[in-house]
Amino acid sequence: MENFDKLFEDYLESKMDGKSREAFEARLVKDPAFAEAFQLHKSMNAFLVKENRKGALMPKLEALGKKHFEDEDAKTSNPPKEAKVVGFNRRRLFTGLAIAASMVVILFALSQLFQQPLYEQYAFHQDINLIEKSENNPKAIEAQNFFNNKDYQNAAQSLTEYLRDSPNDTKAILARGICSLELGQLDQAVEIFTPIHNGRTALKATGTWYLALTHLKMEDIELAKEYLELVPEEEGGLYKKAQELLGKLK
Amino acid sequence: MKRHEDHRYIEALRKGDNLLLEELYENYSKTVTRWIMNNSGNMADARDIFQEAIIAMYNKACDPTYVLSCPIGGLLVQICKNKWIDQIRKKSKDTEVRNIEKERYTNEQETASQLEIIEEEEIRQSKLEKAFAQLSDLCQKLLKLYAEGLKAEAIRVKMEMENVNTLYRRKNACTERWKVVYEG
Numbered sequence: 001m002e003n004f005d006k007l008f009e010d011y012l013e014s015k016m017d018g019k020s021r022e023a024f025e026a027r028l029v030k031d032p033a034f035a036e037a038f039q040l041h042k043s044m045n046a047f048l049v050k051e052n053r054k055g056a057l058m059p060k061l062e063a064l065g066k067k068h069f070e071d072e073d074a075k076t077s078n079p080p081k082e083a084k085v086v087g088f089n090r091r092r093l094f095t096g097l098a099i100a101a102s103m104v105v106i107l108f109a110l111s112q113l114f115q116q117p118l119y120e121q122y123a124f125h126q127d128i129n130l131i132e133k134s135e136n137n138p139k140a141i142e143a144q145n146f147f148n149n150k151d152y153q154n155a156a157q158s159l160t161e162y163l164r165d166s167p168n169d170t171k172a173i174l175a176r177g178i179c180s181l182e183l184g185q186l187d188q189a190v191e192i193f194t195p196i197h198n199g200r201t202a203l204k205a206t207g208t209w210y211l212a213l214t215h216l217k218m219e220d221i222e223l224a225k226e227y228l229e230l231v232p233e234e235e236g237g238l239y240k241k242a243q244e245l246l247g248k249l250k
Numbered sequence: 251m252k253r254h255e256d257h258r259y260i261e262a263l264r265k266g267d268n269l270l271l272e273e274l275y276e277n278y279s280k281t282v283t284r285w286i287m288n289n290s291g292n293m294a295d296a297r298d299i300f301q302e303a304i305i306a307m308y309n310k311a312c313d314p315t316y317v318l319s320c321p322i323g324g325l326l327v328q329i330c331k332n333k334w335i336d337q338i339r340k341k342s343k344d345t346e347v348r349n350i351e352k353e354r355y356t357n358e359q360e361t362a363s364q365l366e367i368i369e370e371e372e373i374r375q376s377k378l379e380k381a382f383a384q385l386s387d388l389c390q391k392l393l394k395l396y397a398e399g400l401k402a403e404a405i406r407v408k409m410e411m412e413n414v415n416t417l418y419r420r421k422n423a424c425t426e427r428w429k430v431v432y433e434g
Contacts, residue, residue: 003422003426005422005425012314012315039374040374040429040432042313042314042315043313043371043374043375043378044378044425044428044429045312045313045397046309046310046312046313046371046375047312047375047378047379047382048393048394048396048397049312049397050308050309050312050375051382051394051397052394052397052398053266056266057266057305057308060266060268060271061301061304061305062301064271064272064275065275065297065298065300065301067275068275068276068279068297069279069283069293069294069296069297069300070293070297121398124395124398124408126408236407237403237404237406237407237408238407240401240403240404240407241404241407244401244404
């Protein structure tokens with residue numbers, strides 16, 4: 001199939017002049033293969049948007065489902081049957097969510113959901129590699145797996161245990177802080193990130209960045225801005241990200 | 251296509267507007283529950299089906315060019331009905347299926363047309379999901395980062411790639427691979 005991706009993006013991002021746009025829309029009507037390719041392109045984009053947001057949507061739907069259907073359960077004389085496994089292609093997704101959707105997580109998600117879009121836009125955590133230092137340490141393997149799978153509850157516990165034996169592993173300390181941040185334990189996150197920010201390790205600037213993110217999540221915008229300004233220019237990508245976020249906060 | 255005033259619910263799904271999302275539950279959960287309970291289902295079935303229907307709408311809402319051209323209530327309820335009929339078909343006797351099948355269709359032409367769009371999108375999303383799962387971790391991560399709207403340089407740093415040209419080449423290769431598996 002001919003590659004139209006650039007053309008499609010130009011259309012979707014309104015980068016075409018009026019004449020090109022009209023020609024594009026006329027071709028959609030006349031050329032079914034072109035229209036089909038455009039539809040697939042849009043569906044691929046939609047899929048990726050959905051993938052990035054599903055962690056936010058699903059707990060909300062679970063909570064609304066409980067509120068609007070389980071209340072009704074109590075009023076019916078027939079005892080409810082077990083909720084059956086929801087279908088088909090979403091089985092995997094729902095299973096994961098069912099595990100994650102304890103009430104605590106739901107309430108946390110509800111309080112955070114959509115309220116801090118900026119935080120969500122920037123809170124992407126790189127995978128950690130703890131086993132390059134501790135190859136045969138089962139705690140390191142376990143903590144790494146939980147963290148990289150974004151299971152921050154279990155990762156927090158495993159990292160705490162791992163750090164008892166390896167208290168100087170800064171990557172693990174940082175990851176433990178990220179768990180606190182993600183779990184909404186924000187004071188604890190500040191306590192963990194501050195020594196990294198004040199220290200002299202290679203992760204110093206990352207510590208500063210995460211302090212900024214923590215204060216952003218606390219809605220203490222002024223302090224978040226102060227920390228963002230402290231991310232040094234030589235940090236390259238992190239500096240650019242900090243400046244970009246700073247721009248949005250001003 | 252003429253935009254219906256209920257298109258605001260599609261915008262709400264796109265933006266994650268909790269209040270309007272809850273309004274959909276407030277307004278239509280009881281109708282769906284009653285219908286499913288009258289057709290061999292229970293409350294848990296109704297809850298699951300309703301959630302699946304919201305996700306089906308959300309699939310299409312993520313397409314920024316999608317425009318809702320009919321009342322959302324009729325559409326949402328019809329999506330729920332069709333999903334429940336599909337489940338009944340899998341486990342029930344022929345007579346029961348025949349009785350319920352007539353509920354699959356709506357006389358509202360615009361609603362029928364929107365229903366078709368949403369059901370087609372659901373099939374596409376399901377195929378895309380399966381194909382996406384077959385991509386390498388690197389491809390999955392890279393494509394998701396692009397979808398976040400980050401600048402190429404920011405993605406390059408996150409992906410630890412040497413330069414932006416490598417990133418572009420990799421992105422194109424990943425997209426092509428995804429299409430090939432999808433069309434496979």
